Amino acid sequence: MFEALKKLKYGARVLLSGRGGEAETIDVCGRPTVLMHGGDGPPFVYLHSTLGESFRWLPPYQAWAKHFTVYVPTHPGFGKSGGFEQIDSVEDMAFHYIELFDALGLGEMILGGVSLGGWIAAEIAVRWPERIKKLWISAAPGLWVDEEPLPDLFREMTDRKKVRERLFHDPQGYMAKLVIADHADEEQMLAAYQALTVLARLVWERPYDPKLAQRLHRIQCPTLLLWGANDRLVPPAYGEAYRKHLAHAEWQVIPQCGHMAMFEKEAEFVEAVTRFCR
Amino acid sequence: MQYYFFHLMSWPYLPADFDATCDSAWVWLPNHLYDPEKGADLYQNYIDTLAYADQLGFDGICVNEHHQNAYGLMPSPNLIAAALTQRTQRCKIVVIGNALPMYNPPLRVAEEFAMLDVMSRGRLVAGMVIGGGPEYYSYQVNPTHARERFREALDLIVKAWTTPGPFLWNSKHYFFRYVNPWPRPLQQPHPPIWIPGAGSLETIEFVAQRRYAYMGIPYFHITTFQRVFDLFREACGKAGYEASPQQMGWGVPIYVAETDAQARREFEPHFWYFVRKLMKNISLAPPGYTSPRSALAILKNRGTFLAEKHTWDEVEEGVYAIVGSPDTVRQMLDHYRKKLGVGVVLTGCQTGTLAHELARKSMELLAREVLPHVRSAQEAEVRRQGAVIR
Numbered sequence: 001m002f003e004a005l006k007k008l009k010y011g012a013r014v015l016l017s018g019r020g021g022e023a024e025t026i027d028v029c030g031r032p033t034v035l036m037h038g039g040d041g042p043p044f045v046y047l048h049s050t051l052g053e054s055f056r057w058l059p060p061y062q063a064w065a066k067h068f069t070v071y072v073p074t075h076p077g078f079g080k081s082g083g084f085e086q087i088d089s090v091e092d093m094a095f096h097y098i099e100l101f102d103a104l105g106l107g108e109m110i111l112g113g114v115s116l117g118g119w120i121a122a123e124i125a126v127r128w129p130e131r132i133k134k135l136w137i138s139a140a141p142g143l144w145v146d147e148e149p150l151p152d153l154f155r156e157m158t159d160r161k162k163v164r165e166r167l168f169h170d171p172q173g174y175m176a177k178l179v180i181a182d183h184a185d186e187e188q189m190l191a192a193y194q195a196l197t198v199l200a201r202l203v204w205e206r207p208y209d210p211k212l213a214q215r216l217h218r219i220q221c222p223t224l225l226l227w228g229a230n231d232r233l234v235p236p237a238y239g240e241a242y243r244k245h246l247a248h249a250e251w252q253v254i255p256q257c258g259h260m261a262m263f264e265k266e267a268e269f270v271e272a273v274t275r276f277c278r
Numbered sequence: 279m280q281y282y283f284f285h286l287m288s289w290p291y292l293p294a295d296f297d298a299t300c301d302s303a304w305v306w307l308p309n310h311l312y313d314p315e316k317g318a319d320l321y322q323n324y325i326d327t328l329a330y331a332d333q334l335g336f337d338g339i340c341v342n343e344h345h346q347n348a349y350g351l352m353p354s355p356n357l358i359a360a361a362l363t364q365r366t367q368r369c370k371i372v373v374i375g376n377a378l379p380m381y382n383p384p385l386r387v388a389e390e391f392a393m394l395d396v397m398s399r400g401r402l403v404a405g406m407v408i409g410g411g412p413e414y415y416s417y418q419v420n421p422t423h424a425r426e427r428f429r430e431a432l433d434l435i436v437k438a439w440t441t442p443g444p445f446l447w448n449s450k451h452y453f454f455r456y457v458n459p460w461p462r463p464l465q466q467p468h469p470p471i472w473i474p475g476a477g478s479l480e481t482i483e484f485v486a487q488r489r490y491a492y493m494g495i496p497y498f499h500i501t502t503f504q505r506v507f508d509l510f511r512e513a514c515g516k517a518g519y520e521a522s523p524q525q526m527g528w529g530v531p532i533y534v535a536e537t538d539a540q541a542r543r544e545f546e547p548h549f550w551y552f553v554r555k556l557m558k559n560i561s562l563a564p565p566g567y568t569s570p571r572s573a574l575a576i577l578k579n580r581g582t583f584l585a586e587k588h589t590w591d592e593v594e595e596g597v598y599a600i601v602g603s604p605d606t607v608r609q610m611l612d613h614y615r616k617k618l619g620v621g622v623v624l625t626g627c628q629t630g631t632l633a634h635e636l637a638r639k640s641m642e643l644l645a646r647e648v649l650p651h652v653r654s655a656q657e658a659e660v661r662r663q664g665a666v667i668r
Contacts, residue, residue, distance in 0.1 A: 154415070154564055155306075186574065193573050196565035201422040204414075204564070 010178055013059050021057025021065075021072070028100045031083025034074040035100075039065025042133070043109040044277060045101070046070060047117030049139075050199045051167075051179065052078045052191065053262070060262055063270045067278055068110065073100060075120075077198035079191070090142075090202050090209055094123040101131065110277045112136035112224075114262055115234065116199065119209075122242070126215040134277055136224040138269070139259050141234050143241040144208040150234065154204070157196055160184070169230040169258035179263050216245035223249040224276040228257030228264065250276065279615060279656050281649055282372060282624045283331035283641065284340040284529070287324045287358070289348035290631040291316060292555050302559035304347040304412040311348070320351070323634045325358065329365040330638060334645035338370030338403065340624055342474075343377050346416040349556040356390045363398040371398050374472055374493060374624075375405025379424050380417050384431035384452065388438040388459045395463040404469040405493070406432050408481075411563040422566030425480070427451050439468040472527065477506050478572055486513035486521070493624060496529035497557070497584035500597035500614065503528060507618050523621025528614070531599040532625040533632075534643035538602040544636055545601050545629070546590060552630030557585040599629075604647035611652050 021036040036057055044064055048054040054074040064070045076096055077084030087093060097120065101109065111132050113121040118140025125132045141150060156162040160180055161171070168176035184192065223246050227239040236253060243251050254261050254268045261269040292303070293311065300307055328339045341358045344350035352358055355373045362371050371394065376387045387406075395402040408428045414421040430449040434457070437447070443458030463469055471490040475481040477498065485492040492510050494503050507526050514521035531549070535541035561583070563573065580586055584598045593599055600610050615623065627644065628637035 157565070189577070190570045190574060193565055193570045197422055197570070200565045201420060204420040204422070205418055 010059075010175065014056055021061060021070075025080070026100065026103060028083070028096060028103055031076050031086060031096060032081065033076070033083070033096075033100055034079060034081045036061070036072040037070060038062070039068055039070045041068040043104075043106050044068035044070050045097075045106070045109050045111050046072045047097070047111070047113030047120050048072070048075065048078075049113075049115035049117050049260070050195050051115075051260070052195050053114075055079050058262075060266060060270045060273075064274060064277075067274060071104070071106075073097075075116075075198065077201075078195055084198065084201075087198070087201065090120060090123050093120045093202070094127055097124050098128055098131070107131065108133045110134045110136075112138070112273060112277070113140070114138045115140060115259065116202070118142075122212065122216070122219070123209065125219045125221070126212065129218050129220060132219070132221050134222045134224075135219060136226060136273055136276055137242065138226040138261060138273075139228060139231050139234050139239075140242070141203070141207060141238060142209055142212050143238060144210075145235075145237045145241050148235050148237045150207050150238075151232075153233070154196070154200065157192075166233045167259045168264050169228060169232075169256055170264070173264065175263040175266075179260065213241075213245055216242070219246060220248070222276070224252065224272070225249050226252050226254070226261065226269070226272055228259060228261045229253045229255045230257060231259045233259040279653060280337040280524070280622050281644075282338040282340050282370070282527075282622065283328065283336040284342075284624045284626040285324055285328050285628060286342070286344075286350040286626060287320070287352050288552065288556055288628075288630055289320075289351055290551070292348055292551075296555055300558070302562070303349055303556050304559045304562060305415045307346070307348055309346075317351070321358075324628075325361055325365065327628060327634060327637060327641075328358075328362055331641060331645075332366035332369040334641055335649070336369055336641075336645065338372050339366070340372040340374050340405075342374050342405070343380075343407070343413075344410070345380070345413050347412065347556075349560065356394060359394050359402075360397065363394060363401075366398075366401075369401065370403050371401050372403040372472065373405050374403070374474055375407035377407050377409030377413055378431035378435075379419050379427040380409055380413060381431070383454065384434055385438060385454065385457065385459060387431070388435040389461075391435075391469065392439070392459060392461045392463045395465055395469050396461050400464040400469075402463070402465070402469045403472055405472045405474065406435070407474050410560065411567055412560065414564045414567060415562065420566075421564035423451065424567055429484075436468060436471070439463055474529075475506070477502060478568065479509065480569075480572070482506065482509050483513045483516075485525075486510055487517045489514075489517075489519070489525070491525045491527060491622070493527035493622070494529055496531065496624075496626075497598065498596075499582040502579075502582055503618055507620060511619070523619060526618070526620040527622035527624050528618055528620045529624045530597070531627070531629050532607060532611075532640070532644060533599065533601045533627060533629070534604055534607050534640045534648060536603065536643075538606050541601045541603060541606075542590070545599075545632065545640075548630040548632040549593070549599060550630075553584055553587065556630060560585060604643055607644070608648050608651050611648065612655055615652070615656070 021038040023036045054072045074081040076087050111121050118137035119142035164171040164180040225239045227236045254265050257265040341355040343355045345353045391404045444456040447454040473485045474493045476495050511521045533545040627640045
């Protein structure tokens with residue numbers, strides 16, 4: 001089925017996958033949180049990036065749902081999730097999620113995320129390691145590497161061409177142009193501004209957590225670090241930095257791939273995560 | 279009607295290849311382009327010019343705060359204001375303003391403004407501002423907290439001036455066990471508070487509710503000013519009082535020369551240096567600095583912003599500057615003052631690369647040939663209406 005779907009254009013595939021996920025809004029200690037879920041099996045929570053790829057049941061979620069009960073929550077402040085006024089830091093995000101997991105009755109779970117979502121996953125795992133059965137992190141910031149300072153997304157954000165170059169190894173590729181179109185309509189511009197506002201709140205003063213490195217040793221569960229070899233937003237050096245503090249972690253690099261492996265190398269990405277989590 | 283002389287203290291020596299090599303006059307404009315030797319002469323001349331405005335009879339002189347840029351060389355306007363307290367005798371000294379979220383603790387503003395008020399024997403106007411978008415990049419202050427911090431800091435400062443200390447302060451962003459600034463301001467209960475605004479309804483309503491003065495930042499089309507001041511009067515009405523003209527300031531560059539043609543010839547190139555170089559990237563807006571809806575509105579209205587204007591006809595049509603002979607400037611000022619209903623005009627004469635001599639000539643013509651006529655015309659009008667002139 002998946003092979004057949006791959007041949008279709010992405011939009012058609014999204015439509016087909018859409019049947020798999022159900023959306024609901026859950027109250028998490030006063031923060032209305034949009035959540036999609038689908039599938040059957042051990043609980044598997046996906047935390048999204050600043051692109052906000054949680055608004056639709058996308059093909060990767062559908063693929064994972066064959067093996068797991070997949071939960072895709074939307075962060076406070078993104079889309080229709082509320083409670084942003086309670087969020088000042090990435091630590092607040094971690095507390096938001098542990099409260100969501102409590103509300104869902106999830107004791108132990110597989111947890112993973114991309115970019116910002118991966119960082120939040122790490123922040124949850126260092127605080128409540130006993131809740132995390134397996135952890136996977138892709139293209140996540142959170143640490144700082146002096147030799148490769150992260151670029152200033154807030155300087156480049158209005159230049160769609162530059163953003164596309166930051167996010168994709170091949171900025172001319174079909175998915176690159178689909179995810180970051182040449183022109184945004186009003187609704188897309190508002191969504192982007194809203195998403196970047198959340199990101200700014202979390203990272204403006206300091207685009208990493210200076211305490212994270214010294215806490216990572218608390219993560220003892222099986223861990224996968226998954227990076228695009230040509231990530232120009234959060235370079236593989238950041239994955240290496242996580243690895244330094246997570247000696248037991250698996251390290252996998254996807255060749256010819258930028259920041260958003262999920263879109264640029266979907267098959268490899270989904271396969272790597274599924275193999276690790278099963 | 280009051281006329282305040284405004285100085286940005288721009289850097290006039292940007293290199294010829296600036297347009298090609300620099301994408302901004304702000305934040306990341308390489309600072310090797312600043313030459314401290316030239317800077318020393320510049321500060322001297324600019325301060326002399328501001329002091330001259332006092333001698334010429336302007337009601338006040340204005341300085342403001344910008345960081346890491348060529349547009350305005352006063353990262354600390356309070357330092358310039360301090361120098362001006364010793365160079366002037368009569369006029370108001372307007373710091374418009376201190377960008378409150380950039381100060382931590384904001385008590386620093388309460389202290390320095392109180393110092394300036396005492397040093398000037400009660401001539402300070404205390405401007406408080408959120409700070410432009412670029413400042414949030416330069417100081418790495420979180421833009422998503424800008425408005426909250428601004429309001430908390432403003433409340434703290436006003437309370438520090440009006441409530442006997444020491445007292446305890448506790449708000450979301452600030453906690454102080456001992457609020458107790460020495461010195462206290464000389465003007466009681468505190469110096470007048472002016473808030474610059476770029477037209478957001480949020481700021482208009484806030485200033486109206488607090489009964490402070492709203493200073494419309496220049497670079498907008500005259501119809502935008504009209505809308506802003508109408509909204510301000512409406513907001514004051516909603517707050518239960520009638521807006522006083524003194525609560526409304528119109529920022530507009532003015533240049534006066536012997537004839538209309540001469541004025542344009544002398545002024546225009548320097549104005550374009552200002553618009554095309556110094557305003558490059560002034561609209562840099564970090565996410566969260568405004569609400570998404572306001573951000574979209576700003577984006578949609580961008581076409582009416584001066585930085586998007588390319589011809590002198592457009593400048594004249596939108597009244598982005600008033601340039602001409604004393605007679606022309608007189609007529610325009612009188613016309614738009616009445617139309618907008620403002621009681622304060624904030625005007626810069628020294629725009630961009632304009633030479634000190636020309637700036638002073640324009641100031642003299644404005645002070646001697648224009649302002650007395652506009653003032654007496656207004657007084658006559660007030661008399662006709664039977665009002666009492668204070």
